[in-house]
Amino acid sequence: MAHSFRGGIHPDPHKETTAGRAIEALPAPPTVQIPMSMHIGVPAEPLVKAGEHVKMGQKIGDTDAFVSVPVHATVSGTVKSVGMALHPNGARVMSVIIENDGQDELEPLARAMEWQMMTQDEMIALIREAGIVGHGGAAFPTHAKIRSALGKVDAMIINAAECEPYITSDHRVMLEYADDVVAGIRILLRIFSRIRCIIAVENNKPDAVESLRRAIGADNRIKIDLLKTKYPQGGEKQLIRAVTGREVPPGKLPADAGCVVFNVDTVAAINRAFTQGLPDIQRVVTVSGSAITTPKNLLVRVGTPLSALVAACGGYREEPQKMVMGGPMMGVAQFSDEVPVIRGTNAFLAFSENEDRRVDDPVCIRCGRCVQVCPMRLLPTYLYLYASHDMWDECERMHVADCMECGACTFECPGSLHLTQMFRVAKAKAMELRRR
Amino acid sequence: MNLDKTRHLPVVTSSPHVRSTDSVRSIMLDVLISLLPALLVGVFTFGPRALVLTVISVGSCLFFEWGFSRLVHKKNPIGDLSAAVTGVLLAFNLPVAVPLWMPVVGALFAIVIVKQLYGGIGKNIFNPALAARVFLFLAWSSAMTTWTLPRAVLPWFANVADAVTGATPMAILKEGSTSGLDLMAMLTGQTGGCIGETSALALLAGGVYLLIRRVITPRIPVAYLGTVALLSLLFPKTGSGLDWMLYELLGGGLMLGAIFMATDYTTSPSTIRGQWIFGVGCGVITIVIRYFGAYNEGVSFAILLMNAFVWMIDMAAKPRRYGLRRFARLREKFGAKHAGEREAQK
Ligand code: SF4
Ligand code: SF4
Numbered sequence: 001m002a003h004s005f006r007g008g009i010h011p012d013p014h015k016e017t018t019a020g021r022a023i024e025a026l027p028a029p030p031t032v033q034i035p036m037s038m039h040i041g042v043p044a045e046p047l048v049k050a051g052e053h054v055k056m057g058q059k060i061g062d063t064d065a066f067v068s069v070p071v072h073a074t075v076s077g078t079v080k081s082v083g084m085a086l087h088p089n090g091a092r093v094m095s096v097i098i099e100n101d102g103q104d105e106l107e108p109l110a111r112a113m114e115w116q117m118m119t120q121d122e123m124i125a126l127i128r129e130a131g132i133v134g135h136g137g138a139a140f141p142t143h144a145k146i147r148s149a150l151g152k153v154d155a156m157i158i159n160a161a162e163c164e165p166y167i168t169s170d171h172r173v174m175l176e177y178a179d180d181v182v183a184g185i186r187i188l189l190r191i192f193s194r195i196r197c198i199i200a201v202e203n204n205k206p207d208a209v210e211s212l213r214r215a216i217g218a219d220n221r222i223k224i225d226l227l228k229t230k231y232p233q234g235g236e237k238q239l240i241r242a243v244t245g246r247e248v249p250p251g252k253l254p255a256d257a258g259c260v261v262f263n264v265d266t267v268a269a270i271n272r273a274f275t276q277g278l279p280d281i282q283r284v285v286t287v288s289g290s291a292i293t294t295p296k297n298l299l300v301r302v303g304t305p306l307s308a309l310v311a312a313c314g315g316y317r318e319e320p321q322k323m324v325m326g327g328p329m330m331g332v333a334q335f336s337d338e339v340p341v342i343r344g345t346n347a348f349l350a351f352s353e354n355e356d357r358r359v360d361d362p363v364c365i366r367c368g369r370c371v372q373v374c375p376m377r378l379l380p381t382y383l384y385l386y387a388s389h390d391m392w393d394e395c396e397r398m399h400v401a402d403c404m405e406c407g408a409c410t411f412e413c414p415g416s417l418h419l420t421q422m423f424r425v426a427k428a429k430a431m432e433l434r435r436r
Numbered sequence: 437m438n439l440d441k442t443r444h445l446p447v448v449t450s451s452p453h454v455r456s457t458d459s460v461r462s463i464m465l466d467v468l469i470s471l472l473p474a475l476l477v478g479v480f481t482f483g484p485r486a487l488v489l490t491v492i493s494v495g496s497c498l499f500f501e502w503g504f505s506r507l508v509h510k511k512n513p514i515g516d517l518s519a520a521v522t523g524v525l526l527a528f529n530l531p532v533a534v535p536l537w538m539p540v541v542g543a544l545f546a547i548v549i550v551k552q553l554y555g556g557i558g559k560n561i562f563n564p565a566l567a568a569r570v571f572l573f574l575a576w577s578s579a580m581t582t583w584t585l586p587r588a589v590l591p592w593f594a595n596v597a598d599a600v601t602g603a604t605p606m607a608i609l610k611e612g613s614t615s616g617l618d619l620m621a622m623l624t625g626q627t628g629g630c631i632g633e634t635s636a637l638a639l640l641a642g643g644v645y646l647l648i649r650r651v652i653t654p655r656i657p658v659a660y661l662g663t664v665a666l667l668s669l670l671f672p673k674t675g676s677g678l679d680w681m682l683y684e685l686l687g688g689g690l691m692l693g694a695i696f697m698a699t700d701y702t703t704s705p706s707t708i709r710g711q712w713i714f715g716v717g718c719g720v721i722t723i724v725i726r727y728f729g730a731y732n733e734g735v736s737f738a739i740l741l742m743n744a745f746v747w748m749i750d751m752a753a754k755p756r757r758y759g760l761r762r763f764a765r766l767r768e769k770f771g772a773k774h775a776g777e778r779e780a781q782k
Contacts, residue, residue: 011454090448165454237758249759322447328454335448354447357455361511365460365518365558368706372653377755381706399757407452414458415558421450 002203003242004228007375009408011165011231011329013204017295018288019168023176025299026312028075028100032303034060035087036094038342039133040140041067046096052079055107057279059129060096069131069141073098074281074301076105088325088332088339095340098303108277115187115274120150123191123274130273131280131343136170136234136263137326139344142270146191148253149260156192157243158185158199160208160264161227161234164327167347169284170264172297174201174208177268178215184267185222187274192260197222199264200243204229231329232406236261238375250402265346280343287313289349291320306337306348320350328355329407362416370409370419376402380409380419387426396430403427460557464517466649470642471524471696477625477635482532485590486631489530493539494523500547510556518557522546525565528632528692529736530572533584533596538576542568562743563703566693566736573736583628604628605687606732612673614683622686633692636685643695652699655708659715660694660722661685667723690722693735703743710746710753717742717749 037043044061048054054073061071077100085095109130115123128143136159158181162170174181185197201209203226216222227233227242237248239261246257254261265283272278281302288295293314300309306325310316324331325339325348337350370380378399386394403423410420478486501519505512513519526542546568554560573580584590585602605617605627621627625635633639646652665681672680684690698704698718705714718738725734756762 009456011456241758247759250757252759320446322449322453324451324453326451329452331451331453333446333448333450333453335446349453351453355454356449356452357457358449363460363556363558365463365701366704366706367463367701368704368711371706371755372708376758378757379707379750379754382750402758405451410452411455412458413455414460414463416455416459418450420452424450 002226002228003200004230004233005238005241005375007373007377007408008230008232008238009373009411010229011411013229014166014288015168015171015204018166018286018297019171021172021296023172023284023297023299024312026301026304026309028102028104028301029304029308030100031080032074032098032100032301033085033305033340034071034074034096034098034303035085035340035342036061036071036096037087038071038139038302038344039069040138041065041069041144043094044068044071046082046094048079048082048096050079050081053077054079054098055105057109057277057281058107059279060098067141067144069128069133069143069280071096072131072279072281074303075100076103077101086336086339088334088342088345090332090335106277109273109279112274112277115190120191123187126273127270129279130269132266132269132273133280133343134263135265135269135283135344135346137330137344137346139342142262142266145260145262146188149255150192152255153192153258153260154195155244155259156185156188156195156197157239157259157261158197158264158267159234159236159239159261160199160201160205160212161239162205163202163229163231163234164329164331164347165231166288166349167286167327168288169286169297169346171205171208173265173268173284174205175211178211180268180271181212181264182215182219182222183275184269184271186219187270188262188267189221198243199224200227200239201225202227202229202233231408232375232404235375235404235406237404250399283341283343283345285309285341285345286347287349288347289320289324289351290355291316291318291350291352293317300341302343303340305340306334309341309348310337310350316350318352320352321354322351324349324351329411330405357416358418359416362413362418364413364415364417367414369412369414373408373412375406375408376404378403380423383426384417384419384422387422392426392429392433395426396433400426400430460516460518463651464521466646466651467521467696468517468524470645470649470651471521471528471632473638473641474528474632474635474692475524477638478528478532478631481586481625481634482584482631483587483590484592486527486532488592489532489534489536489539489631490524490527492536493527493530493543494520496540496543497523497526497547500543501552504548504552505556513557516557519547522551522564524632525696526568528696529565529569529630529689531580531583531629532590532631533582533601534572534576534579535595536593538572538579542572545571558702560702561746562740563697563700566697566740570736570740585628586626586634602628604732605683606726609673609683609687610726610732614675614679617683617687619682619686622683630689630692633689636691639691639695643691646695646699652695653711655711656699656704656715656718657694659712660698660718661690663716663719664690664722667719671727673727684723684726688726688733689735693722693739694718697735698739698742703739703746705746705750705753707750707753707755709755710749713749713753714742714746717745
């Protein structure tokens with residue numbers, strides 16, 4: 001029986017266009033733009049100046065802060081400039097622009113290959129040095145996650161649900177890099193000794209399960225769990241609920257429910273760091289959507305402009321009406337395709353039509369669908385009513401802060417209300433109230 | 437950015453960037469389709485006058501909806517078809533012998549007073565069609581309780597002078613008797629009653645369609661019908677509980693009420709537990725009125741009464757917050773503050 005949680009939606013998957021295509025490696029572009037902030041937490045400070053020569057994998061930014069990671073050059077070459085540049089989140093952030101010399105001269109991570117002899121502490125330090133962050137989208141520093149979970153958790157869940165429509169990058173990773181994934185898990189199992197490990201896959205990817213099974217072989221420390229295909233099955237809280245039956249208390253971390261969750265591609269990146277000395281400088285990105293000529297999965301260097309990915313997919317079939325970094329449910333709409341791929345970029349989607357069907361006169365008919373699909377079990381219809389009357393304290397009392405902005409309610413709403421957008425505002429307002 | 441002046445700027449909005457294709461219009465269209473079988477049976481049973489009344493009712497609902505929004509300078513909402521649904525339901529709740537102006541007055545009351553003055557679609561507290569029925573019933577009791585026998589020949593348009601009337605199943609049941617009642621006739625709608633309420637079979641077919649199309653969930657109808665079934669099974673007024681239960685279930689406006697009126701989105705709870713509570717409440721009140729009330733039928737009053745409590749029910753029936761243990765809210769009420777949160781960590 002497939003595991004699940006209460007609520008959720010079934011959007012059209014749109015995965016068939018890319019799921020069957022092997023990952024293609026995109027050659028490194030002539031210049032890369034590497035933001036100093038590609039993670040949740042304190043941005044890194046640039047360590048290089050314009051004109052300097054850097055090697056691939058060399059650290060070009062770092063801080064002392066705990067919730068942060070260093071940033072690395074993803075090509076070898078000359079630093080062209082260090083300054084503010086457009087980031088996929090819509091803001092201008094400090095970035096390093098490197099001109100590629102085409103040599104791919106690698107500076108591997110120090111001591112990487114000796115991990116069998118390392119202590120637990122040294123291993124976590126190496127994960128930080130490698131700049132590894134969650135590849136599922138949120139980009140939380142992995143070392144910080146590990147440290148906050150150590151000693152508190154008895155289950156490690158590898159998130160391979162990939163519940164967002166269109167995206168198949170994790171699916172391809174499981175098919176083509178299953179050995180990397182499993183090796184990465186074994187490294188993590190050394191850090192978390194005596195823990196059960198579950199790879200959680202949605203039941204629409206039987207081939208991925210097969211491929212992982214082969215890679216796991218006789219290792220009985222690693223189990224695979226099938227999940228119902230449903231959005232947001234890959235949400236951390238929903239995943240924990242589905243796999244273990246536990247729930248994360250409000251305002252707490254997964255570790256408080258005894259769980260730690262890593263994305264499959266993150267685990268593969270950990271393996272690359274420990275076995276090849278390669279920091280977090282590349283990833284697989286799904287390029288798809290109705291405006292893309294040939295949708296594909298591409299292996300790209302961090303810092304590659306999105307336009308280069310589109311060019312590798314045959315360009316735009318039609319002028320895109322909307323461009324989204326990430327999935328259609330939680331991704332961020334882009335003003336331009338001249339922003340770089342960052343560590344958390346799992347997809348770039350371009351739509352030739354406005355798929356979110358906005359209308360001029362949204363209206364709530366109180367159908368209750370939003371209530372029935374909300375995976376956090378909130379009452380979106382009432383929250384919306386309160387929020388539209390600026391009753392922020394009522395919103396707070398109805399736990400708007402629990403809203404994970406998954407968009408399920410908005411997807412389902414026949415009245416075309418933009419609920420999620422309203423809750424973003426309400427969360428900020430409720431937070432303000434609490435601070436006062 | 438490689439935009440030249442001829443390119444449009446891309447749309448930048450907040451997520452999600454996709455939506456399901458359901459709209460208010462598509463849902464209302466499904467409801468209209470689901471009402472068709474009952475309309476057909478109604479016309480077959482009570483003649484073309486039933487159709488005339490329905491057309492007048494729908495037409496005047498649409499007209500008042502359009503007229504009111506013109507008056508207050510709102511966008512014309514009739515495209516969402518919700519007024520058409522109200523129109524059909526209103527006609528279904530009229531005896532076939534009422535004068536033709538009756539649905540017009542009912543539509544005025546339903547659309548303008550019950551719906552639009554409260555703020556329009558989604559904002560009204562009471563079910564417009566039911567409220568209008570009760571209004572007409574109180575204002576013109578005799579016309580609203582003149583039940584024509586099935587297949588009596590009535591004029592299409594003229595006022596009905598001397599209808600061949602008969603007792604409805606509800607009147608017989610009220611007397612505590614079941615004599616002369618025929619289950620088969622009640623299933624197929626060959627009894628006295630309102631235009632759309634007599635055939636349980638046609639209404640059930642519509643209900644199944646709504647379930648398949650996921651317009652409604654089974655919760656409210658099951659809770660409502662289940663409660664009525666259980667109470668009448670346990671407390672039959674005469675004969676065996678099972679017979680009595682079937683008569684109570686098939687008689688009067690129960691099927692129409694449970695499947696189409698109590699499930700009205702705006703005037704029913706949106707929480708899962710709330711929908712169960714609502715359905716049970718409707719069932720209990722219906723039986724109380726049928727057994728002890730002054731009227732033969734209690735469905736309309738039961739639903740309208742429960743309508744008034746929807747907000748309260750929803751708030752009381754809020755789903756358990758993610759991350760809290762079962763009964764955390766109760767515990768919090770009786771124990772220390774934030775007990776729920778502390779419990780949840782264990
Ligand atoms: S889904 Fe939309 S229309 Fe339905 S209750 Fe929620 S907000 Fe209202
Ligand atoms: S966006 Fe928020 S309110 Fe809407 S379904 Fe997701 S968690 Fe619930």
